[in-house]
Amino acid sequence: MAEEETYDGIAIPDLREIGARRAYCRYDGGNDEGFSWLDTFEMQDGKRITAAELAAQLQEVQLLDKLCAAEVVRRRDGVSDQQELEQFLGDTLCAEWAAMLLGNGFGTGEYSMYGAFTVDLEACTIIDDPKADPIVQDIEIAQ
Numbered sequence: 001m002a003e004e005e006t007y008d009g010i011a012i013p014d015l016r017e018i019g020a021r022r023a024y025c026r027y028d029g030g031n032d033e034g035f036s037w038l039d040t041f042e043m044q045d046g047k048r049i050t051a052a053e054l055a056a057q058l059q060e061v062q063l064l065d066k067l068c069a070a071e072v073v074r075r076r077d078g079v080s081d082q083q084e085l086e087q088f089l090g091d092t093l094c095a096e097w098a099a100m101l102l103g104n105g106f107g108t109g110e111y112s113m114y115g116a117f118t119v120d121l122e123a124c125t126i127i128d129d130p131k132a133d134p135i136v137q138d139i140e141i142a143q
Contacts, residue, residue: 006072010066024116116128
C-alpha cells in the first residue's frame, strides 16, 4: 500500500524551492480547543514575508495543483487560488505543525494558553518559543 501524502510532505519541498527557510506560527486556546495561525515565513535571505506574499510565489510552482492532485486539499467555488493557498499556509499547515508539537487538538484542560513556535524547514524541526509575546486571537488574557 502506498504511503498517504500529507500536507507538509507535499508543501515543504515547494517551500524550500522558493527559498522559505522557517515559519513562525502562533497558538492559543484553552479547555478542549487549540487554535494556530501563521505569523511570518523567513526566506533564505532573512526577509520575513506574509502568507499572502508566499502564496503568490507558490502559485508559480503550482503547489495548489499538487495538493489537489493528492486529494489533501479541494478547490472551493468562489475562492481564488491565491486565497486557497493563503488559507492553507495560515491555517491548515500551521494547525498540522501545532498538532505535531502540542498533540492533536492541543486541548489544555482547565486553563488557557498562548505561545508560538518555529518550524525549521531545513532541519525539519518544530521548536516552541519559550519567550513568545502574549499575542492571541481566540482567547482573552489580562493585561
